[in-house]
Amino acid sequence: MRGTSSTSLREVTQRFEQLLRGDDVVLGTVAADLFGIADAIDSSNQLVRTLSDGGRPAEVKESVVCSLFEGKVGPVALELTLEVVRRRWSEQEDVLDALEQLGVEALLEQASREDALGAVEEELFQVSRLIEDSGELSGALDDARGTPGRREGIITRLLEGRAHPLTVALAARGVERRSDLKPARRLLAFAEIASARRRRxxxxxxxxxxxxxxxxxxxxxxxxxxxxxxxxxxxxxxxxxxxxxxxxxxxxxxxxxxxxxxxxxxxxxxx
Structure with a gap:
């Protein structure tokens, strides 16, 4: 992200770090909630436009978020979503990318607490290369006709028992959501986020x-x-x-x- 979106993401990430300090925060649940919220918003072009519209009052966007998700997701994920829609974003997709990145950060924070962040980073890189080097696998995961569940199933069956469970969860998310980036590049982006968390x-x-x-x-x-x-x-x-x-x-x-x-x-x- 660049410009306005970069500033907004930095501010939201700072709030994210504050919210995760609570002992009762279940990071896997926060990540699942954020991914689910991003997918729900992504399912409606009108909803994406509404929540990314910098000219629309923040109160209106907050009201939409609360009406859709309050009581259906945890308080941390809801608060982070409100933080996202309160801010200005350069592109519509940046709202979705921000929500997803916060979910990824939650899983990587869990890896850090398990002293497995370095291993997860390396595995994400290796899975990215595996997809890149296999035309058959790359084609199956980039097939526009395939459902998110099918793509998730392919990568989960490939990695379960061979990689850290958090790597499996992140890889599944990487191939599940459709975006401008190919699946291999999305997983490499997740590895880069892990590296940044290690200050590298x-x-x-x-x-x-x-x-x-x-x-x-x-x-x-x-x-x-x-x-x-x-x-x-x-x-x-x-x-x-x-x-x-x-x-x-x-x-x-x-x-x-x-x-x-x-x-x-x-x-x-x-x-």
Whole structure:
């Protein structure tokens, strides 16, 4: 999110952190409520427009939320939803994205309390790569004709007993909701949120051959110097990466492969 939405999300997240301090807060229930609220709003274009309309009085939007969800979801999820609709958002979809991200944050906070946040982050990355590398799996999870329940069932059967239960829950959510992002990219986004909770950035490093530990340490130091914070490096092998590395850190791409340099040289010659 950018601009107004970025500010609104930061404010809502701060309120989220305050609400989760209560000992009686069941994080899994909060997440399920927030996902359900997002899906219910998403089912009606008119409802999305109403709750994302910056020109509509906050009191009107709050009244709509209360009439729909009060007594049907827990008090934490309801309060967070009210916090979301009170604020201004740059795009209609940002309201839905904010509610979903709060649900994801709730599950990741549970992982943190179980001392499993690092493991969940790594598993989300690996599942993202698994989907990306399998045309059959990617096609099944991106099939517009498939129902959310079917997509959720596919990923749940694949991961149950092989990954942390919170990873399974997050992966199921990642493939269940339709959005502009492909399922693999949505799970990578969830991994990036986990990395941010660990006060780290997530870097995806592709190379033709496995990198030695000393190479990874040096690369980590270089990236930490660039971004001013620790960087979690996840590696993948890609035979198309010849004689170099392709590094993705958020929206930043550092492509230092032979093929990339040849393409750049070709572009300069044509120009």
């Amino acid at each position: 950035l997530l870097a995806v490093v592709a190379s033709a051959r496995p990198l030695a530990p000393e190479q990874l340490d040096r690369l980590g130091s270089i990236l930490a110097g660039i971004y001013g914070r620790e960087v979690q490096i996840n590696t993948e092998l890609d035979e198309d990466v010849v004689g170099g590395l392709r590094i993705e850190v958020g929206d930043d791409l550092y492509d230092a492969t032979v093929l990339a340099r040849l393409a750049q040289a070709r572009t300069r010659l044509v120009a």
